[in-house]
Amino acid sequence: MRALEIILLFFVTILPFVKRQSIKKIPKKYWILSICLLMILHFSVEGWRWQMTPAYLLMVILIWRMYVIDINKPYKLTFRRGLGYLGLIMLLIVGWILPILLPVFSLPEPTGAYKVGTKWIHVKTDQDEVITKDPNDKRELMVKIWYPSTTTVSGKREPYVDQANRLGFINKYSMGFLPSFTINYLDRVKTHVYEDITIAKETFPVLIFSHGYGSKSTGYYALLTEIASQGYVIINMTHTYESLGATFPDGTMKFFDYEYQSNESKESMKHITPIKDAFSANISFEERHAILRKASKGYFVSDMVERWSNDMVDIIDLLENWNDKGFFKERLDLNKIGVFGHSRGGGAAGQVMIKDHRIKAAANLDGIQWGEMMDTIYHKPFLYISADWPVEHEDINSHVYRHKSTDYFYESKLLQSGHPNFMDIPFMIPLQSIAGTGSIDATLGMKITTQLVTSFFDRHVKNDERKDPSSLAKEYELLEMKVYKGDSIR
Structure with missing residues:
Protein backbone atom coordinates (compact mmCIF):
# COMPACT_ATOMS: atom_id res chain seq x y z
CA MET A 1 0.00 0.00 0.00
CA ARG A 2 0.97 3.62 -0.45
CA ALA A 3 1.99 5.83 2.49
CA LEU A 4 -1.09 8.05 2.70
CA GLU A 5 -3.37 5.02 2.32
CA ILE A 6 -1.74 3.45 5.37
CA ILE A 7 -2.07 6.68 7.36
CA LEU A 8 -5.71 7.02 6.33
CA LEU A 9 -6.51 3.44 7.33
CA PHE A 10 -4.79 3.82 10.71
CA PHE A 11 -6.72 7.04 11.25
CA VAL A 12 -10.15 5.46 10.64
CA THR A 13 -9.16 2.37 12.66
CA ILE A 14 -8.01 4.18 15.80
CA LEU A 15 -10.14 7.32 16.03
CA PRO A 16 -13.57 5.64 16.54
CA PHE A 17 -12.23 3.94 19.66
CA VAL A 18 -10.59 7.00 21.25
CA LYS A 19 -12.26 7.97 24.52
CA ARG A 20 -14.43 11.08 24.53
CA GLN A 21 -12.30 12.69 27.20
CA SER A 22 -9.32 12.62 24.84
CA ILE A 23 -11.33 14.02 21.90
CA LYS A 24 -12.62 16.89 24.05
CA LYS A 25 -9.10 18.28 24.37
CA ILE A 26 -9.20 19.36 20.73
CA PRO A 27 -12.18 21.30 19.28
CA LYS A 28 -14.40 19.31 16.90
CA LYS A 29 -13.75 21.63 14.01
CA TYR A 30 -10.04 20.76 14.09
CA TRP A 31 -10.81 17.04 14.03
CA ILE A 32 -13.11 17.51 11.04
CA LEU A 33 -10.56 19.75 9.32
CA SER A 34 -7.80 17.13 9.88
CA ILE A 35 -9.93 14.38 8.35
CA CYS A 36 -10.81 16.52 5.33
CA LEU A 37 -7.18 17.56 4.78
CA LEU A 38 -6.01 13.96 4.94
CA MET A 39 -8.61 12.96 2.33
CA ILE A 40 -7.70 15.88 0.05
CA LEU A 41 -4.00 15.10 0.37
CA HIS A 42 -4.58 11.43 -0.47
CA PHE A 43 -6.75 12.23 -3.51
CA SER A 44 -4.36 14.87 -4.88
CA VAL A 45 -1.06 13.06 -4.28
CA GLU A 46 -1.88 9.37 -4.65
CA GLY A 47 -5.28 9.41 -6.31
CA TRP A 48 -8.39 7.47 -5.36
CA ARG A 49 -8.98 3.80 -6.10
CA TRP A 50 -11.96 1.58 -5.50
CA GLN A 51 -10.16 -0.73 -3.06
CA MET A 52 -10.15 2.18 -0.60
CA THR A 53 -13.93 2.71 -0.80
CA PRO A 54 -14.63 1.24 2.69
CA ALA A 55 -12.00 3.59 4.13
CA TYR A 56 -13.54 6.56 2.33
CA LEU A 57 -16.95 5.62 3.69
CA LEU A 58 -15.52 5.42 7.21
CA MET A 59 -13.99 8.87 6.80
CA VAL A 60 -17.37 10.29 5.83
CA ILE A 61 -18.98 8.57 8.82
CA LEU A 62 -16.30 10.01 11.11
CA ILE A 63 -16.92 13.53 9.82
CA TRP A 64 -20.66 13.11 10.33
CA ARG A 65 -20.22 11.70 13.83
CA MET A 66 -17.82 14.46 14.78
CA TYR A 67 -20.34 17.02 13.57
CA VAL A 68 -23.43 15.66 15.36
CA ILE A 69 -21.91 14.16 18.50
CA ASP A 70 -22.39 15.91 21.81
CA ILE A 71 -19.05 15.26 23.46
CA ASN A 72 -20.25 16.57 26.82
CA LYS A 73 -23.15 14.11 26.97
CA PRO A 74 -22.39 10.97 29.06
CA TYR A 75 -21.58 7.94 26.94
CA LYS A 76 -23.75 4.84 27.29
CA LEU A 77 -23.36 1.62 25.33
CA THR A 78 -26.71 0.64 23.85
CA PHE A 79 -27.83 -2.18 21.60
CA ARG A 80 -27.97 0.28 18.69
CA ARG A 81 -24.44 1.50 19.38
CA GLY A 82 -23.27 -2.10 19.64
CA LEU A 83 -24.63 -2.85 16.19
CA GLY A 84 -22.90 0.29 14.94
CA TYR A 85 -19.56 -0.87 16.33
CA LEU A 86 -20.06 -4.30 14.78
CA GLY A 87 -20.71 -2.70 11.40
CA LEU A 88 -17.68 -0.48 11.91
CA ILE A 89 -15.43 -3.47 12.61
CA MET A 90 -16.69 -5.29 9.51
CA LEU A 91 -16.02 -2.20 7.37
CA LEU A 92 -12.53 -1.93 8.87
CA ILE A 93 -11.75 -5.56 8.06
CA VAL A 94 -12.81 -5.13 4.44
CA GLY A 95 -11.11 -1.72 4.36
CA TRP A 96 -7.75 -3.28 5.23
CA ILE A 97 -8.09 -6.48 3.18
CA LEU A 98 -8.90 -4.92 -0.21
CA PRO A 99 -5.87 -2.58 -0.55
CA ILE A 100 -3.55 -5.26 0.89
CA LEU A 101 -4.86 -7.94 -1.46
CA LEU A 102 -4.77 -5.65 -4.53
CA PRO A 103 -2.14 -3.00 -3.81
CA VAL A 104 -0.70 -0.25 -5.96
CA PHE A 105 2.57 -2.12 -6.00
CA SER A 106 6.14 -1.13 -6.80
CA LEU A 107 8.14 -2.83 -9.55
CA PRO A 108 11.90 -3.28 -9.14
CA GLU A 109 13.95 -0.55 -10.79
CA PRO A 110 16.13 -1.87 -13.64
CA THR A 111 19.85 -1.93 -12.85
CA GLY A 112 21.27 -1.98 -16.40
CA ALA A 113 23.06 0.83 -18.22
CA TYR A 114 20.10 1.55 -20.51
Whole structure:
Protein backbone atom coordinates (compact mmCIF):
# COMPACT_ATOMS: atom_id res chain seq x y z
CA MET A 1 0.00 0.00 0.00
CA ARG A 2 0.97 3.62 -0.45
CA ALA A 3 1.99 5.83 2.49
CA LEU A 4 -1.09 8.05 2.70
CA GLU A 5 -3.37 5.02 2.32
CA ILE A 6 -1.74 3.45 5.37
CA ILE A 7 -2.07 6.68 7.36
CA LEU A 8 -5.71 7.02 6.33
CA LEU A 9 -6.51 3.44 7.33
CA PHE A 10 -4.79 3.82 10.71
CA PHE A 11 -6.72 7.04 11.25
CA VAL A 12 -10.15 5.46 10.64
CA THR A 13 -9.16 2.37 12.66
CA ILE A 14 -8.01 4.18 15.80
CA LEU A 15 -10.14 7.32 16.03
CA PRO A 16 -13.57 5.64 16.54
CA PHE A 17 -12.23 3.94 19.66
CA VAL A 18 -10.59 7.00 21.25
CA LYS A 19 -12.26 7.97 24.52
CA ARG A 20 -14.43 11.08 24.53
CA GLN A 21 -12.30 12.69 27.20
CA SER A 22 -9.32 12.62 24.84
CA ILE A 23 -11.33 14.02 21.90
CA LYS A 24 -12.62 16.89 24.05
CA LYS A 25 -9.10 18.28 24.37
CA ILE A 26 -9.20 19.36 20.73
CA PRO A 27 -12.18 21.30 19.28
CA LYS A 28 -14.40 19.31 16.90
CA LYS A 29 -13.75 21.63 14.01
CA TYR A 30 -10.04 20.76 14.09
CA TRP A 31 -10.81 17.04 14.03
CA ILE A 32 -13.11 17.51 11.04
CA LEU A 33 -10.56 19.75 9.32
CA SER A 34 -7.80 17.13 9.88
CA ILE A 35 -9.93 14.38 8.35
CA CYS A 36 -10.81 16.52 5.33
CA LEU A 37 -7.18 17.56 4.78
CA LEU A 38 -6.01 13.96 4.94
CA MET A 39 -8.61 12.96 2.33
CA ILE A 40 -7.70 15.88 0.05
CA LEU A 41 -4.00 15.10 0.37
CA HIS A 42 -4.58 11.43 -0.47
CA PHE A 43 -6.75 12.23 -3.51
CA SER A 44 -4.36 14.87 -4.88
CA VAL A 45 -1.06 13.06 -4.28
CA GLU A 46 -1.88 9.37 -4.65
CA GLY A 47 -5.28 9.41 -6.31
CA TRP A 48 -8.39 7.47 -5.36
CA ARG A 49 -8.98 3.80 -6.10
CA TRP A 50 -11.96 1.58 -5.50
CA GLN A 51 -10.16 -0.73 -3.06
CA MET A 52 -10.15 2.18 -0.60
CA THR A 53 -13.93 2.71 -0.80
CA PRO A 54 -14.63 1.24 2.69
CA ALA A 55 -12.00 3.59 4.13
CA TYR A 56 -13.54 6.56 2.33
CA LEU A 57 -16.95 5.62 3.69
CA LEU A 58 -15.52 5.42 7.21
CA MET A 59 -13.99 8.87 6.80
CA VAL A 60 -17.37 10.29 5.83
CA ILE A 61 -18.98 8.57 8.82
CA LEU A 62 -16.30 10.01 11.11
CA ILE A 63 -16.92 13.53 9.82
CA TRP A 64 -20.66 13.11 10.33
CA ARG A 65 -20.22 11.70 13.83
CA MET A 66 -17.82 14.46 14.78
CA TYR A 67 -20.34 17.02 13.57
CA VAL A 68 -23.43 15.66 15.36
CA ILE A 69 -21.91 14.16 18.50
CA ASP A 70 -22.39 15.91 21.81
CA ILE A 71 -19.05 15.26 23.46
CA ASN A 72 -20.25 16.57 26.82
CA LYS A 73 -23.15 14.11 26.97
CA PRO A 74 -22.39 10.97 29.06
CA TYR A 75 -21.58 7.94 26.94
CA LYS A 76 -23.75 4.84 27.29
CA LEU A 77 -23.36 1.62 25.33
CA THR A 78 -26.71 0.64 23.85
CA PHE A 79 -27.83 -2.18 21.60
CA ARG A 80 -27.97 0.28 18.69
CA ARG A 81 -24.44 1.50 19.38
CA GLY A 82 -23.27 -2.10 19.64
CA LEU A 83 -24.63 -2.85 16.19
CA GLY A 84 -22.90 0.29 14.94
CA TYR A 85 -19.56 -0.87 16.33
CA LEU A 86 -20.06 -4.30 14.78
CA GLY A 87 -20.71 -2.70 11.40
CA LEU A 88 -17.68 -0.48 11.91
CA ILE A 89 -15.43 -3.47 12.61
CA MET A 90 -16.69 -5.29 9.51
CA LEU A 91 -16.02 -2.20 7.37
CA LEU A 92 -12.53 -1.93 8.87
CA ILE A 93 -11.75 -5.56 8.06
CA VAL A 94 -12.81 -5.13 4.44
CA GLY A 95 -11.11 -1.72 4.36
CA TRP A 96 -7.75 -3.28 5.23
CA ILE A 97 -8.09 -6.48 3.18
CA LEU A 98 -8.90 -4.92 -0.21
CA PRO A 99 -5.87 -2.58 -0.55
CA ILE A 100 -3.55 -5.26 0.89
CA LEU A 101 -4.86 -7.94 -1.46
CA LEU A 102 -4.77 -5.65 -4.53
CA PRO A 103 -2.14 -3.00 -3.81
CA VAL A 104 -0.70 -0.25 -5.96
CA PHE A 105 2.57 -2.12 -6.00
CA SER A 106 6.14 -1.13 -6.80
CA LEU A 107 8.14 -2.83 -9.55
CA PRO A 108 11.90 -3.28 -9.14
CA GLU A 109 13.95 -0.55 -10.79
CA PRO A 110 16.13 -1.87 -13.64
CA THR A 111 19.85 -1.93 -12.85
CA GLY A 112 21.27 -1.98 -16.40
CA ALA A 113 23.06 0.83 -18.22
CA TYR A 114 20.10 1.55 -20.51
CA LYS A 115 16.66 3.08 -20.22
CA VAL A 116 13.94 0.83 -21.64
CA GLY A 117 11.53 1.66 -24.44
CA THR A 118 8.67 -0.36 -25.88
CA LYS A 119 6.93 -0.58 -29.22
CA TRP A 120 4.01 -2.68 -30.50
CA ILE A 121 4.10 -4.34 -33.92
CA HIS A 122 1.22 -6.08 -35.72
CA VAL A 123 2.25 -9.22 -37.61
CA LYS A 124 0.18 -11.09 -40.19
CA THR A 125 1.34 -14.65 -40.88
CA ASP A 126 0.60 -17.34 -43.46
CA GLN A 127 -0.33 -19.84 -40.75
CA ASP A 128 -3.90 -21.10 -40.71
CA GLU A 129 -5.70 -19.95 -37.58
CA VAL A 130 -6.91 -23.25 -36.12
CA ILE A 131 -8.50 -21.69 -33.04
CA THR A 132 -11.23 -19.73 -34.81
CA LYS A 133 -14.13 -21.38 -36.63
CA ASP A 134 -13.55 -19.63 -39.97
CA PRO A 135 -11.35 -21.95 -42.10
CA ASN A 136 -10.09 -18.95 -44.08
CA ASP A 137 -8.64 -17.16 -41.05
CA LYS A 138 -4.88 -16.64 -40.93
CA ARG A 139 -2.97 -16.22 -37.70
CA GLU A 140 -2.27 -12.63 -36.63
CA LEU A 141 0.01 -11.64 -33.78
CA MET A 142 0.72 -8.58 -31.70
CA VAL A 143 4.27 -8.44 -30.40
CA LYS A 144 5.66 -5.96 -27.91
CA ILE A 145 9.31 -5.00 -28.34
CA TRP A 146 11.34 -4.02 -25.27
CA TYR A 147 14.58 -2.29 -26.27
CA PRO A 148 17.53 -0.35 -24.79
CA SER A 149 17.68 3.42 -25.05
CA THR A 150 20.16 6.11 -24.06
CA THR A 151 17.55 8.86 -24.33
CA THR A 152 17.17 11.14 -21.34
CA VAL A 153 13.57 10.32 -20.57
CA SER A 154 11.08 12.32 -18.59
CA GLY A 155 7.36 12.64 -18.39
CA LYS A 156 4.71 9.97 -18.75
CA ARG A 157 5.72 6.33 -18.37
CA GLU A 158 3.98 3.44 -20.06
CA PRO A 159 0.87 2.30 -18.15
CA TYR A 160 1.14 -1.10 -16.51
CA VAL A 161 -0.27 -3.84 -18.80
CA ASP A 162 -2.29 -3.12 -21.93
CA GLN A 163 -6.08 -2.88 -21.77
CA ALA A 164 -6.87 -6.23 -23.41
CA ASN A 165 -4.71 -8.15 -20.94
CA ARG A 166 -6.27 -6.20 -18.07
CA LEU A 167 -9.79 -7.06 -19.19
CA GLY A 168 -8.82 -10.68 -19.78
CA PHE A 169 -7.34 -10.83 -16.28
CA ILE A 170 -10.39 -9.42 -14.49
CA ASN A 171 -12.76 -11.62 -16.52
CA LYS A 172 -10.75 -14.75 -15.77
CA TYR A 173 -10.48 -14.29 -12.03
CA SER A 174 -13.92 -12.79 -11.38
CA MET A 175 -15.65 -15.09 -13.90
CA GLY A 176 -17.16 -12.00 -15.51
CA PHE A 177 -18.82 -10.68 -12.34
CA LEU A 178 -16.62 -7.61 -11.83
CA PRO A 179 -16.88 -4.57 -14.13
CA SER A 180 -13.86 -3.50 -16.16
CA PHE A 181 -13.13 -0.39 -14.08
CA THR A 182 -12.11 -2.56 -11.12
CA ILE A 183 -8.74 -3.19 -12.79
CA ASN A 184 -8.07 0.48 -13.55
CA TYR A 185 -6.16 0.91 -10.31
CA LEU A 186 -3.21 -0.49 -12.29
CA ASP A 187 -2.91 3.01 -13.81
CA ARG A 188 -1.35 3.97 -10.48
CA VAL A 189 1.46 1.44 -10.83
CA LYS A 190 4.74 3.11 -11.82
CA THR A 191 6.58 1.29 -14.58
CA HIS A 192 10.15 1.94 -15.68
CA VAL A 193 9.29 1.81 -19.37
CA TYR A 194 8.62 4.50 -21.98
CA GLU A 195 6.71 3.94 -25.22
CA ASP A 196 8.38 4.68 -28.56
CA ILE A 197 11.45 6.48 -27.21
CA THR A 198 14.54 6.39 -29.44
CA ILE A 199 16.49 3.13 -29.52
CA ALA A 200 20.19 3.40 -28.61
CA LYS A 201 22.57 3.74 -31.57
CA GLU A 202 24.14 0.31 -31.20
CA THR A 203 23.40 -3.21 -32.37
CA PHE A 204 21.87 -5.52 -29.78
CA PRO A 205 21.27 -9.27 -29.41
CA VAL A 206 17.65 -10.31 -29.86
CA LEU A 207 15.71 -12.46 -27.40
CA ILE A 208 12.26 -13.90 -28.17
CA PHE A 209 10.07 -14.28 -25.07
CA SER A 210 6.97 -16.49 -24.81
CA HIS A 211 4.42 -16.08 -22.00
CA GLY A 212 2.47 -18.63 -19.98
CA TYR A 213 -0.78 -20.22 -21.17
CA GLY A 214 -3.86 -18.20 -20.26
CA SER A 215 -1.64 -15.51 -18.71
CA LYS A 216 -1.19 -11.81 -19.28
CA SER A 217 1.30 -11.83 -22.15
CA THR A 218 2.66 -8.49 -20.95
CA GLY A 219 2.56 -9.36 -17.24
CA TYR A 220 6.35 -9.75 -17.01
CA TYR A 221 7.49 -6.16 -16.49
CA ALA A 222 9.97 -6.94 -13.71
CA LEU A 223 11.64 -9.69 -15.74
CA LEU A 224 11.73 -8.05 -19.17
CA THR A 225 12.53 -4.49 -18.10
CA GLU A 226 15.61 -5.64 -16.24
CA ILE A 227 16.94 -7.84 -19.05
CA ALA A 228 16.31 -5.17 -21.70
CA SER A 229 18.18 -2.62 -19.56
CA GLN A 230 21.23 -4.91 -19.80
CA GLY A 231 21.44 -4.44 -23.58
CA TYR A 232 18.94 -6.80 -25.23
CA VAL A 233 16.08 -6.28 -27.64
CA ILE A 234 13.27 -8.52 -26.37
CA ILE A 235 10.34 -9.52 -28.54
CA ASN A 236 7.45 -10.24 -26.19
CA MET A 237 5.06 -12.65 -27.93
CA THR A 238 1.29 -12.55 -27.53
CA HIS A 239 -0.03 -15.92 -28.72
CA THR A 240 -3.47 -14.90 -29.96
CA TYR A 241 -6.48 -16.52 -28.24
CA GLU A 242 -4.14 -18.27 -25.77
CA SER A 243 -2.98 -15.21 -23.87
CA LEU A 244 -5.53 -13.34 -21.79
CA GLY A 245 -5.81 -10.60 -24.39
CA ALA A 246 -4.41 -8.79 -27.40
CA THR A 247 -5.31 -5.36 -28.80
CA PHE A 248 -4.92 -4.88 -32.55
CA PRO A 249 -4.31 -1.58 -34.39
CA ASP A 250 -7.97 -1.17 -35.40
CA GLY A 251 -8.97 -1.39 -31.73
CA THR A 252 -10.18 -4.99 -31.94
CA MET A 253 -9.48 -7.04 -28.82
CA LYS A 254 -9.04 -10.79 -28.99
CA PHE A 255 -9.26 -12.69 -25.73
CA PHE A 256 -8.46 -16.17 -24.47
CA ASP A 257 -10.73 -18.68 -26.19
CA TYR A 258 -12.23 -20.78 -23.38
CA GLU A 259 -14.43 -22.76 -25.78
CA TYR A 260 -11.41 -23.89 -27.79
CA GLN A 261 -9.57 -24.79 -24.59
CA SER A 262 -12.51 -26.86 -23.40
CA ASN A 263 -12.81 -28.75 -26.67
CA GLU A 264 -9.07 -29.41 -26.95
CA SER A 265 -8.65 -30.59 -23.37
CA LYS A 266 -11.60 -33.01 -23.29
CA GLU A 267 -9.35 -36.05 -23.49
CA SER A 268 -6.56 -34.65 -21.32
CA MET A 269 -7.05 -37.18 -18.54
CA LYS A 270 -6.42 -40.00 -21.00
CA HIS A 271 -2.85 -38.68 -21.19
CA ILE A 272 -2.43 -37.27 -17.68
CA THR A 273 -3.75 -40.22 -15.65
CA PRO A 274 -1.13 -42.74 -16.91
CA ILE A 275 1.58 -40.18 -16.16
CA LYS A 276 0.37 -39.61 -12.60
CA ASP A 277 0.02 -43.35 -12.05
CA ALA A 278 3.53 -43.94 -13.37
CA PHE A 279 5.00 -41.53 -10.82
CA SER A 280 3.09 -43.06 -7.93
CA ALA A 281 3.97 -46.62 -8.91
CA ASN A 282 7.08 -48.38 -7.64
CA ILE A 283 8.78 -48.77 -11.03
CA SER A 284 12.16 -47.91 -12.50
CA PHE A 285 12.99 -44.70 -14.34
CA GLU A 286 13.17 -46.58 -17.64
CA GLU A 287 9.76 -48.19 -17.13
CA ARG A 288 8.24 -44.84 -16.21
CA HIS A 289 9.94 -43.16 -19.17
CA ALA A 290 8.28 -45.56 -21.60
CA ILE A 291 4.86 -44.80 -20.08
CA LEU A 292 5.42 -41.03 -20.22
CA ARG A 293 6.67 -41.19 -23.77
CA LYS A 294 3.57 -43.06 -24.91
CA ALA A 295 1.11 -40.97 -22.87
CA SER A 296 2.50 -37.66 -24.12
CA LYS A 297 1.83 -38.57 -27.76
CA GLY A 298 -1.31 -36.81 -28.93
CA TYR A 299 -1.60 -34.63 -25.82
CA PHE A 300 -3.12 -31.31 -26.96
CA VAL A 301 -0.39 -29.26 -25.25
CA SER A 302 2.17 -30.75 -27.66
CA ASP A 303 0.21 -29.18 -30.52
CA MET A 304 0.12 -25.90 -28.63
CA VAL A 305 3.88 -25.91 -28.07
CA GLU A 306 4.36 -26.55 -31.79
CA ARG A 307 1.94 -23.74 -32.70
CA TRP A 308 3.67 -21.28 -30.39
CA SER A 309 7.09 -22.26 -31.68
CA ASN A 310 5.82 -21.58 -35.20
CA ASP A 311 4.72 -18.12 -34.03
CA MET A 312 8.26 -17.43 -32.85
CA VAL A 313 9.83 -18.75 -36.05
CA ASP A 314 7.57 -16.40 -38.03
CA ILE A 315 8.89 -13.48 -35.98
CA ILE A 316 12.51 -14.55 -36.46
CA ASP A 317 11.83 -14.65 -40.20
CA LEU A 318 10.93 -10.94 -40.03
CA LEU A 319 14.03 -9.79 -38.18
CA GLU A 320 16.13 -9.28 -41.30
CA ASN A 321 13.48 -7.01 -42.78
CA TRP A 322 13.14 -5.06 -39.53
CA ASN A 323 16.90 -4.65 -39.45
CA ASP A 324 16.97 -3.29 -43.03
CA LYS A 325 14.46 -0.48 -42.56
CA GLY A 326 12.18 1.19 -40.08
CA PHE A 327 12.47 1.82 -36.37
CA PHE A 328 14.98 -0.99 -35.71
CA LYS A 329 17.17 -0.38 -38.77
CA GLU A 330 20.74 -1.62 -38.11
CA ARG A 331 19.99 -2.13 -34.41
CA LEU A 332 19.56 -5.93 -34.38
CA ASP A 333 22.47 -8.35 -34.21
CA LEU A 334 21.01 -11.25 -36.16
CA ASN A 335 23.96 -13.48 -35.36
CA LYS A 336 22.98 -13.38 -31.70
CA ILE A 337 19.44 -14.63 -31.19
CA GLY A 338 18.10 -16.40 -28.11
CA VAL A 339 14.69 -17.57 -26.92
CA PHE A 340 13.16 -17.94 -23.48
CA GLY A 341 9.75 -18.27 -21.92
CA HIS A 342 7.73 -19.02 -18.84
CA SER A 343 5.49 -22.05 -18.23
CA ARG A 344 4.03 -23.24 -21.57
CA GLY A 345 6.06 -20.46 -23.17
CA GLY A 346 9.20 -22.01 -21.70
CA GLY A 347 8.32 -25.31 -23.34
CA ALA A 348 7.72 -23.51 -26.64
CA ALA A 349 11.08 -21.76 -26.35
CA GLY A 350 12.79 -25.12 -26.00
CA GLN A 351 10.90 -26.41 -29.03
CA VAL A 352 12.05 -23.44 -31.15
CA MET A 353 15.69 -24.28 -30.49
CA ILE A 354 15.13 -27.80 -31.84
CA LYS A 355 13.69 -26.55 -35.12
CA ASP A 356 15.51 -23.27 -35.87
CA HIS A 357 19.29 -23.21 -36.38
CA ARG A 358 19.39 -19.43 -35.95
CA ILE A 359 18.84 -19.79 -32.19
CA LYS A 360 22.09 -19.69 -30.22
CA ALA A 361 20.69 -20.55 -26.76
CA ALA A 362 17.35 -21.08 -25.00
CA ALA A 363 15.94 -20.86 -21.46
CA ASN A 364 12.85 -22.43 -19.92
CA LEU A 365 11.42 -20.79 -16.81
CA ASP A 366 9.44 -23.51 -15.03
CA GLY A 367 7.68 -24.94 -18.06
CA ILE A 368 7.08 -28.57 -19.03
CA GLN A 369 8.38 -29.14 -22.54
CA TRP A 370 5.77 -31.37 -24.11
CA GLY A 371 6.59 -32.59 -27.60
CA GLU A 372 9.55 -34.15 -29.34
CA MET A 373 12.29 -33.26 -26.84
CA MET A 374 11.82 -36.61 -25.10
CA ASP A 375 13.18 -38.27 -28.26
CA THR A 376 16.05 -35.93 -29.04
CA ILE A 377 18.94 -33.94 -27.59
CA TYR A 378 20.02 -30.31 -27.68
CA HIS A 379 23.22 -29.29 -29.40
CA LYS A 380 23.28 -25.77 -28.02
CA PRO A 381 23.33 -24.23 -24.52
CA PHE A 382 20.11 -24.57 -22.53
CA LEU A 383 19.00 -23.18 -19.17
CA TYR A 384 16.19 -24.77 -17.18
CA ILE A 385 14.94 -22.96 -14.06
CA SER A 386 12.45 -24.82 -11.92
CA ALA A 387 10.23 -23.52 -9.14
CA ASP A 388 10.53 -25.26 -5.79
CA TRP A 389 7.82 -27.85 -6.35
CA PRO A 390 6.85 -30.24 -3.51
CA VAL A 391 8.37 -33.72 -3.45
CA GLU A 392 5.14 -35.35 -4.63
CA HIS A 393 5.06 -33.17 -7.77
CA GLU A 394 5.51 -35.21 -10.96
CA ASP A 395 8.90 -34.21 -12.36
CA ILE A 396 8.08 -34.74 -16.03
CA ASN A 397 11.05 -32.70 -17.20
CA SER A 398 13.42 -35.23 -15.64
CA HIS A 399 12.28 -37.45 -18.52
CA VAL A 400 11.95 -34.70 -21.12
CA TYR A 401 15.52 -33.53 -20.51
CA ARG A 402 17.05 -36.93 -19.85
CA HIS A 403 19.52 -36.48 -22.78
CA LYS A 404 20.18 -32.82 -21.94
CA SER A 405 22.64 -31.29 -24.45
CA THR A 406 25.92 -31.95 -26.20
CA ASP A 407 26.70 -28.36 -25.16
CA TYR A 408 26.08 -26.70 -21.78
CA PHE A 409 22.90 -27.64 -19.93
CA TYR A 410 22.12 -25.69 -16.74
CA GLU A 411 19.64 -27.41 -14.44
CA SER A 412 18.62 -25.00 -11.68
CA LYS A 413 15.97 -24.54 -9.02
CA LEU A 414 14.84 -21.34 -7.32
CA LEU A 415 14.22 -22.47 -3.75
CA GLN A 416 11.12 -21.29 -1.84
CA SER A 417 9.55 -20.15 -5.12
CA GLY A 418 6.24 -21.00 -6.76
CA HIS A 419 5.28 -21.12 -10.43
CA PRO A 420 4.06 -17.45 -10.52
CA ASN A 421 7.29 -16.10 -9.03
CA PHE A 422 8.69 -15.63 -12.54
CA MET A 423 5.86 -13.22 -13.38
CA ASP A 424 4.75 -9.93 -11.80
CA ILE A 425 2.14 -11.83 -9.77
CA PRO A 426 4.03 -11.74 -6.42
CA PHE A 427 4.15 -7.94 -6.68
CA MET A 428 0.58 -7.61 -7.91
CA ILE A 429 -0.96 -10.04 -5.37
CA PRO A 430 1.37 -10.14 -2.33
CA LEU A 431 -0.56 -12.80 -0.39
CA GLN A 432 1.18 -16.13 -0.97
CA SER A 433 -1.88 -18.29 -0.29
CA ILE A 434 -3.89 -16.50 -2.98
CA ALA A 435 -1.16 -15.85 -5.54
CA GLY A 436 0.31 -19.36 -5.40
CA THR A 437 3.79 -17.96 -4.96
CA GLY A 438 6.50 -19.30 -2.73
CA SER A 439 7.79 -17.83 0.52
CA ILE A 440 10.82 -16.25 -1.18
CA ASP A 441 10.85 -12.45 -1.09
CA ALA A 442 9.37 -11.29 -4.41
CA THR A 443 12.16 -8.83 -5.15
CA LEU A 444 14.91 -11.28 -4.25
CA GLY A 445 13.34 -14.04 -6.33
CA MET A 446 13.12 -11.76 -9.35
CA LYS A 447 16.68 -10.52 -8.79
CA ILE A 448 18.06 -14.06 -8.83
CA THR A 449 16.00 -14.98 -11.90
CA THR A 450 16.96 -11.92 -13.95
CA GLN A 451 20.63 -12.22 -13.04
CA LEU A 452 20.66 -15.90 -13.98
CA VAL A 453 18.87 -15.40 -17.30
CA THR A 454 21.01 -12.39 -18.19
CA SER A 455 24.23 -14.15 -17.24
CA PHE A 456 23.24 -17.18 -19.32
CA PHE A 457 22.52 -15.12 -22.44
CA ASP A 458 25.58 -12.93 -21.85
CA ARG A 459 27.72 -16.06 -21.92
CA HIS A 460 26.03 -17.99 -24.71
CA VAL A 461 24.47 -15.33 -26.95
CA LYS A 462 26.75 -12.33 -26.43
CA ASN A 463 29.69 -14.75 -26.15
CA ASP A 464 31.04 -13.00 -23.07
CA GLU A 465 33.41 -15.59 -21.60
CA ARG A 466 33.73 -13.56 -18.40
CA LYS A 467 30.18 -14.50 -17.42
CA ASP A 468 29.55 -17.77 -15.59
CA PRO A 469 25.90 -18.50 -14.76
CA SER A 470 26.91 -21.22 -12.31
CA SER A 471 28.69 -18.67 -10.10
CA LEU A 472 25.30 -17.33 -9.01
CA ALA A 473 24.58 -20.59 -7.18
CA LYS A 474 27.55 -19.76 -4.94
CA GLU A 475 26.29 -16.22 -4.40
CA TYR A 476 22.67 -17.09 -3.58
CA GLU A 477 21.82 -19.92 -1.18
CA LEU A 478 18.28 -20.01 -2.62
CA LEU A 479 19.59 -21.07 -6.02
CA GLU A 480 20.49 -24.70 -6.68
CA MET A 481 22.27 -25.64 -9.88
CA LYS A 482 23.90 -28.51 -11.71
CA VAL A 483 25.84 -27.83 -14.89
CA TYR A 484 26.27 -30.51 -17.56
CA LYS A 485 28.49 -30.48 -20.62
CA GLY A 486 27.75 -33.38 -22.91
CA ASP A 487 27.64 -36.54 -20.80
CA SER A 488 29.53 -35.10 -17.85
CA ILE A 489 28.50 -32.98 -14.89
CA ARG A 490 30.74 -30.02 -14.22
